[in-house]
Amino acid sequence: MTPARPGPHPAVTVVGIGADGWPGLTDPARAALAEAEILIGGPRQLELLPPGCAGERVAWPSPLRPAVPRLLAAHAGRRIAVLASGDPMFYGIGRALAEERGAALRVLPHPSSVSYAAGRLGWPLEDVEVVTLVGRPAARLAAALHEGRRLLVLSADATTPAQVAALLRDRGFGPSRLRVLxxxxxxxxxxxxxxxxxxxxxxxxxxxxxxxxxxxxxxxPDALRLGAVPGLPDAAYEHDGQLTKRHIRAATLATLAPAPGELLWDIGGGSGSIAVEWLRTHPSCRAVTVERDPERAARILRNAERLGVPGLRIVTGAAPAALAGLPAPDAVFIGGGLTAPGLLDACWAALPPGGRLVANTVTLESEALLAGARRRHGGELVRLAVAHAVPVGGFTGWRQAMPVTQWSAHKTADTLPGADR
Structure with a gap:
């Protein structure tokens, strides 16, 4: 029986290329480039190709991402080869192309700079964290700083190593050893x-x-130790007293239960601590904090940058009006403004099935609102109390902090309006 012949290759092929240029490519990669009618890439990458690659050469414009669908559409029906640095699917153009073309994409990877670096250094790649600063703020590196960890930082340009060194010194990691490859x-x-x-x-x-x-x-030795789980020291934050304190914060994040890729609304941001620590749980987590005071909103931004999550979106305005137009959340935390008319109902209505809402308060008026929400929607109502040992004359006693009442609930299909019809 004659074996079936493979079908034609997709019209778009992505070829990874390294600093070794044409000599470092495999035969299939060279063939794809030689046969392409359109060659798309950065100017540096296009210069690596020999004259035998006779296709029309098109340099990526800036900004790159919005140009992807336009360029593909402009050359539809022709054989297109796209050049990428190293592995196209590792922080490369392959992601944007896959979002446009799906499975109709042929990818021919080259060893990435990360693979080369790990090999040169003798670092097992599974034990290394990779942080890219290409098109991203250097502040995001701060979230990866932990004693003894090995990092590989993808540089945007020649100035990145100096930025990395400056950030390490500023965040208390000046003794860290750097090598630039x-x-x-x-x-x-x-x-x-x-x-x-x-x-x-x-x-x-x-x-x-x-x-x-x-x-x-x-x-x-004198740097503040920041762990990898929620409940960072209160001293890690700049604040004016509006701060969810460490032990309550840890309990609140545990109840919110962030998962990779999820979006949090943090209402009444204060110092931003809940949103910041939500984002620190996983690089793909997203958060929007809503704070009506512009001075506090600016403070939230500084805290987010210092603690390595500069992607935190800050909306300055009063909820619930400021919630209009925000993407639907996976979880909502209300840390302030509970008595604003319609706020609690607006947040509950915004949640999809499976979403979670957690609200904290220290006042009797807001506590009554949470008790009413529990009657309507179910969930759990708890009181969190923390006491600290303090000097009492020549002895030691307990000083009680204000107790926090917390309501938490999961939204299910059964709780949606009309679900019983």
Whole structure:
């Protein structure tokens, strides 16, 4: 029996290419580029191709992402090859193309700079955290800083290593050791001698723009220790007293139960601590905090950047009016403004089935609202109390903090209006 012949390749092929250029490509990758009628890539990547690749060369415009559907549509029906750095599906253009084309996409990866770096350093890749600063703020690196961790930082350009060193010093990780690896896999490959962030010279000239920064994290002895779970020290936050305190915060995040990719509404942000620690649980988590006071909103932004989650979206305005137009949340936390007319009902209505709502209060008036919500929607009503040991003369006694009443509920299909009809 004659075996079935494979079908034709999709009209769009993505070819990963490294610093070694054409010589480092496989035969299938070379064939795809040679046969393409349209060659799309960055100027540096297109220059790596020999004259034998005769297709029309199209450089990506800036910004890149909005141009993807337009370029594909403009050249529809022709054989298109897209050049990408290293592995196209690892922080590369492959993601945007897959979102447009789905399975109708052929991907021919090349070893990524991360794979090269791990090999050069002798670091098992499964033990390394990768942080990209390409098109992203350097502040997001702060969330990955933990004693003893190894990081590989994907650089945006030649200035990124100095930015990394400065951030490490500012966040109390000045003793961390850095190595800059340039042009990995190419004939101009170079690994700079290791240096600590504290010893990084301010006048050090920038190196090659095609680089990756390896970081071995070391925390300074006097630096505040920030763990990987909710309940960061209160001292980690800039605040004016409007702060969900550490132990209540940890209990609140446990009840909210963040999961990868989920979106939180944090109503009455205060210092932003609930939204910040929601985001720190996983890089794909998202959060919007709503705060009516502009000064506090600015403070939330500073806390988010310092603690490594600069992607926190801040809406300055009073809820519930400020909630209009926000994407539907997976969870809602109400830490302030419970007595605003219609707020609790608006938040409950915004939740899809499976969504969670958690509200905290210390006042009797708001507590009555939460008791009414429990009667209507079910859920759990608890009182959280924390006491701290303090000096009492020559002895030690307990000082009780104000107890917090917390209502939490999951929204199910049975709780939707008309569900029993």
């Amino acid at each position: 340039e042009q990995l896999g190419g004939d101009r490959e170079r690994t700079a001698p290791p240096v600590t962030a504290d010893d990084w010279a301010p006048d050090r000239p920038p190196g090659d723009p095609l680089n990756i920064v390896a970081v071995e994290c070391r925390r300074a």
